[in-house]
Structure formats: structure tokens, C-alpha cells
Amino acid sequence: MRVGLTLYGSLDERSGGFRYDRKLVEGLRAAGDTVEVVELQWRAYPRGLLDNASPSLRDRLRVDVDVMLQDELAHPSLVLANRGLPYPIVSVVHHLRASEPRRLSPLYRAVERRYLATVDGVVCNSGATRDAVAALGVDPDETVVAPPAGDRFDPAIDGDAVAARAASLGEIGEESGAGDGASVADPAPAPLRVAFVGNVEPRKGLDTLVEGVSRADAAVDLTVVxxxxxxxxxxxxxxxxxxxxxxxxxxxxxxxxxxALADVLRESHVLAVPSRYEGFGIVYLEGMSFGLPAIASRAGGANETVTDGETGVLVDPDDPAAVARALDEFAADPDRTAEMGRAARRRYERHPGWTESTGRVRRLLADVADAGDGVDAIDTEVAT
Known part of the structure; x- marks a missing residue:
């Protein structure tokens, strides 16, 4: 197949969504397809909507492909432009902007509903994303769930290593100087080492995590990456x-x-990203590859990876008290933390890889392309 991919920014960006798009392109090319990438300039939402009146944008989008993939994040620039394009379109939805708790969510919902009406199929990274897309009018039969793999690092971590790391929670640190040759009589246990990994923006809930750290009874060291x-x-x-x-x-x-990030994860006890919304949350799976239980949000698709009480703890968005309780429970019970870490690693190991997910996407692309050929043939017959 001749496949296109339209997206904002560069395919080389490092966030989870761009990694997904990049691995998808690699998988399609490895399967023998050609992929032409159309990189559009990042736009603020109002400016993106104005792009739809741009003849130069429409010219850029008129490439010779059998089917076009579009990263849904670029929907502001495509919502009207799509209607004049000569190929079928499959949208890749990492998460809908309308799913985020934003003041303008009603506007985003209206625009995204209109955008999704212009596409012929949808690739979703989770069941939660598919449900959100269906709520905007997309037929579930025109969607496929193709989750990202979490193999960015794929470290060699076994159960013994996970247990040894958790056991450090019960270790007593070295006595520290207290001035004039005195020493602390009762040095504190080693702190719970927590990693936050993600863009520092309101949706990721770093403020909730910091407030949770402040309310925890346990000593917590937090590294923000x-x-x-x-x-x-x-x-x-x-x-x-x-x-x-x-x-x-x-x-x-x-x-x-x-x-450097792998070093941080390898030395941490817990990954904590209590987002206000995640379409999937690949970071949780990447943490699980290191045997890290997660503190994750119930909002969105994180619960498809993080099982509450087994591979991590699920909390409601904007609930620092729940975050504090989770931190205290991890710090107080190294054995439980180790067991959850081992379960997290097992969950990572049975997760679908990129080959399986790419295969699901290819089958949808082929179906959409074939259907598009049928429509073209009908149009040609009518015209003659």
C-alpha cells in the first residue's frame, strides 16, 4: 500500500504520541508499504482552524496515496480541509482534546465530532479512547484498538532485582552529622523514591502529586522528569x-x-503520574518494564494497564489525599511493594508488541483503501 501520515510537528519528537506514530511508520515500511509523511506546523487552536481556508495547506495534503493516516492532534487544521481530499482517511487518536477537563471542552467536542465525520476509520490506543470516539458518533465497527508497546527500554529486570530494590525501603540510612560532632540518634529509614515522567503541564497532575507528597507521613523523594x-x-x-x-x-x-531516564527508573520504587486524563498512558507500561508499580489516574485508559491493588494504585483526578495514602502504603510495606512490582513486570511482558499492533492497523488500512477503490469505481461508472 501507499500510505500517508499527516501530523503536527516532527516525527522525531520524543513524547509518547510521536513515538507511537514513528513506530507505526517503521512497522508499515517493514511490512513493505511506502509511507509519505506530511509534517504540518504546530498551531494554536484558533490558528489551526484558520488553516482550513489555506490553499497552500490543501496543496500540501494532495499527495498520491491509497490511504492517509492523520494524527488526530492535528484536527484543527484538517476539520474542513479533509472534505476535498482525494483519498480515504484513517485517524490515529491518542486521546481526544474534548476528553480533557478544559474550560473549552464543549467547543473541542463540537469540532472533533465534525472532524471525525470526515474520516473513514479510526485507530485507537485503548478501549477508553474507542469509547470516547464512539460517543462522538463514530461507528465502533470502523475502529481498531492498537495499543502502544512499552518496550522503549526493555531492561533485564527479574523478580529478585525488584525485591531487592523494595527491600531498601526498610534500610536505615547512615547517621548524619548534627553539628559539633553530634549525630542523629535515630536515623530515618531510606525514603520512598518516586519518579514522575511526562510533560510538565496541567493535564499530567504534577501539582496533585506534589501536594500528595507534602501530605504523606512517609519520607518521599520525588524526581520530576x-x-x-x-x-x-x-x-x-x-x-x-x-x-x-x-x-x-x-x-x-x-x-x-x-x-539517564532509565537510570532514574531503575533506582525508583514507584512511578507516579496522577494525570487528570490519559488516553492510554504509555509511561505506566514503560515503568512496569522496570518492575515499578504505578500511581495512576482512573480517568481515561490507564486502568487498562494499571490494575488497582495488583500492579499499582488508581486514584481519582485532583485527589492528593489518595496520592498520599498510596505513597504511605508503598513506603510502609516493602513486601507488598515488591509483589506489586513483580506483577507490574509480568503485565509488561504479556502486553502486545509493535508487530501485533501494526498488524491490526494494516488490516484496517487495507479495508479502508479497498472500500475507497470500490467507491471510485462506482463514481467512474456513473460518470461514464
């Missing part, structure tokens, strides 16, 4: 860290290389 996307939110979180007296407990590491 991720690109600061919303500078105002970053400033709010840093201010919260200061107000709660957590300056020596929260470290902002910024964006890290894969090797």
Missing part, C-alpha cells in the same frame, strides 16, 4: 514545592536522555 510545556504551570508547581517545604525532597531533572 519531563519537558516544561506550560511555563505558568511549572511556576505554580515550583511555588507549591516551596510553600510546602519540599525543596530538599523534589528534584526537577528536566528532559533526560533515554539512558
Amino acid at each position: 519531563g519537558r516544561p510545556v506550560d511555563e505558568s504551570h511549572v511556576a505554580d508547581v515550583r511555588r507549591l514545592v516551596g510553600e510546602r517545604g519540599l525543596g530538599d525532597r523534589v528534584r526537577f531533572a528536566g528532559r533526560l536522555s533515554d539512558d
Whole structure:
């Protein structure tokens, strides 16, 4: 097949959605398909809607393919432009903007409903995403669920390594100096080491996590790994860290290389990303590859990976008290933390790989392309 992929930005971006698109392209090419990538400029929402009146955009989109994949995040620039394109379209939905708790969600819902009416099929990364798409009028028979693999690192972690890491929670640290040669009489147990991984923006719930750390009875060291996307939110979180007296407990590491991020995950006890919404949440699966139980949100598709009480803990969005309870439970019971870590690793090992997910997408693309050929043939007969 001759396949296209239209998306905002560059296919080389490092976030989970871009990795999904990139692995999909690699899989299609490995299967013998040609893939032409159309990279559009990132747009603010209103500016993206104005793109639909641009003749130059329509010219860029008129490529010679049998079927076009579109990353749904680019829908503002495509909602009207799609109607004049000469090929069938399959949208890749990581999560709908309308699913996020935003002030303008009704507007996003209306625009996304109209955009989805222009496509011939939808690739969803989770069952929750498929349900959200169906709620906007898409026939479930025109969708396929193709979850991302979590094999970004695929470390060699066994049950013994997971147990040894959890056992460090019960270890007593070295006595620290208290001035004038004195020492602390009762040094505290080693802290619970928690990793947050994700773009630093309101949806990811870092503010909820920091507040949960401040309310926990246990000592918690939090490492924040991720690109600061919303500078105002970053400033709010840093201010919260200061107000709660957590300056020596929260470290902002910024964006890290894969090797450096792997080191953080390997040394952590828990991955905590209590998002306000996740279409899938590939980060939870990547943490599970290291045997890390997760603290994740009930909102969206995280519960398809994180089983509450087995591979992690699910909390409601904006519930720092629940986050604090989860942190205290992990810190207080190393054996339970180890068992959940082993279960998390087993969950990772049985998750579908990219080959299986790409195969599901290819079958949908072939069906849509074949149906499009049939429509073209009918149109030709009518015209003659």
C-alpha cells in the first residue's frame, strides 16, 4: 500500500504520541508499504482552524496515496480541509482534546465530532479512547484498538532485582552529622523514591502529586522528569514545592536522555503520574518494564494497564489525599511493594508488541483503501 501520515510537528519528537506514530511508520515500511509523511506546523487552536481556508495547506495534503493516516492532534487544521481530499482517511487518536477537563471542552467536542465525520476509520490506543470516539458518533465497527508497546527500554529486570530494590525501603540510612560532632540518634529509614515522567503541564497532575507528597507521613523523594510545556504551570508547581517545604525532597531533572531516564527508573520504587486524563498512558507500561508499580489516574485508559491493588494504585483526578495514602502504603510495606512490582513486570511482558499492533492497523488500512477503490469505481461508472 501507499500510505500517508499527516501530523503536527516532527516525527522525531520524543513524547509518547510521536513515538507511537514513528513506530507505526517503521512497522508499515517493514511490512513493505511506502509511507509519505506530511509534517504540518504546530498551531494554536484558533490558528489551526484558520488553516482550513489555506490553499497552500490543501496543496500540501494532495499527495498520491491509497490511504492517509492523520494524527488526530492535528484536527484543527484538517476539520474542513479533509472534505476535498482525494483519498480515504484513517485517524490515529491518542486521546481526544474534548476528553480533557478544559474550560473549552464543549467547543473541542463540537469540532472533533465534525472532524471525525470526515474520516473513514479510526485507530485507537485503548478501549477508553474507542469509547470516547464512539460517543462522538463514530461507528465502533470502523475502529481498531492498537495499543502502544512499552518496550522503549526493555531492561533485564527479574523478580529478585525488584525485591531487592523494595527491600531498601526498610534500610536505615547512615547517621548524619548534627553539628559539633553530634549525630542523629535515630536515623530515618531510606525514603520512598518516586519518579514522575511526562510533560510538565496541567493535564499530567504534577501539582496533585506534589501536594500528595507534602501530605504523606512517609519520607518521599520525588524526581520530576519531563519537558516544561506550560511555563505558568511549572511556576505554580515550583511555588507549591516551596510553600510546602519540599525543596530538599523534589528534584526537577528536566528532559533526560533515554539512558539517564532509565537510570532514574531503575533506582525508583514507584512511578507516579496522577494525570487528570490519559488516553492510554504509555509511561505506566514503560515503568512496569522496570518492575515499578504505578500511581495512576482512573480517568481515561490507564486502568487498562494499571490494575488497582495488583500492579499499582488508581486514584481519582485532583485527589492528593489518595496520592498520599498510596505513597504511605508503598513506603510502609516493602513486601507488598515488591509483589506489586513483580506483577507490574509480568503485565509488561504479556502486553502486545509493535508487530501485533501494526498488524491490526494494516488490516484496517487495507479495508479502508479497498472500500475507497470500490467507491471510485462506482463514481467512474456513473460518470461514464
